[in-house]
Amino acid sequence: QVQLVESGGGLVQTGGSLRLSCAASGLTFTDYAMGWFRQAPGKEREFVATISRSSGRTNYADSVKGRFTISRDNTKNTAYLQMNSLKPEDTAVYYCAADANFPVIIADFYSYWGQGTQVTVSS
Numbered sequence: 001q002v003q004l005v006e007s008g009g010g011l012v013q014t015g016g017s018l019r020l021s022c023a024a025s026g027l028t029f030t031d032y033a034m035g036w037f038r039q040a041p042g043k044e045r046e047f048v049a050t051i052s053r054s055s056g057r058t059n060y061a062d063s064v065k066g067r068f069t070i071s072r073d074n075t076k077n078t079a080y081l082q083m084n085s086l087k088p089e090d091t092a093v094y095y096c097a098a099d100a101n102f103p104v105i106i107a108d109f110y111s112y113w114g115q116g117t118q119v120t121v122s123s
Contacts, residue, residue: 001026002024002025002026002027002098002112003023003024003025003114004023004024004096004097004098004114005022005023005025005114005115006021006022006094006095006096006114006115006116007020007021007023007117008020008021008117009094009117009118009119010118010119010120011120011122012119012121013121013122014086014087014088014121014123015085016086016121017082017084017085017086018083018086018119019080019081019082019083020036020080020081020083020094020096020117020119021078021079021080022034022036022079022081022114023076023077024077024078024079024098025077027112029074029077030053030054030074031053031100032053032099032100032111033050033051033052033053033098033099033100033101033103033104034050034051034070034072034079034097035047035050035051035096035097035098035099035104035105035110036048036049036050036070036079036081036094036095036096036097037094038090038092038093038094038095038119039092039095039116040091040092040093043092045095045107046061047061047105047106048060048061048064048068048070048081048094049061049064049069049081050070050103050105051070051071051072051079051102052103053102054074055071055072055074057102057103058070059102059103063089064090067083067084067085067086068082068083068084069082069084081096086121087121088121088123089121090119090121091119091120091121092118092119093116093117093118094116094117094118095113095114095115095116096113096114097111097112097113097114098110098112099111
């Protein structure tokens with residue numbers, strides 16, 4: 001049974017930082033690229049970032065380039081999203097996802113999903 005469990009969300013002020021983690025189990029982690037998506041109330045789920053199996057390649061949404069960094073530790077079966085210079089418009093539930101292909105920026109194409117973690121940025 002594949003499980004992706006996000007953690008690290010919370011409430012932060014504008015300009016602050018958070019680091020999200022996504023712990024994976026039930027799959028061979030190195031067989032999967034990892035992605036982060038987010039969904040704000042009343043909006044569709046949107047792509048944030050993705051990283052290849054070996055961490056050699058990354059892809060970011062324009063809205064987060066230069067502020068967010070995706071990474072992974074294959075020895076810990078964990079992916080991360082370091083979020084700096086946070087803005088109120090970054091407020092959303094953040095989800096991690098796994099898929100064998102890279103880069104995948106469309107949510108429907110991902111095979112596995114976590115339950116999400118709430119990030120709230122106050123102004």
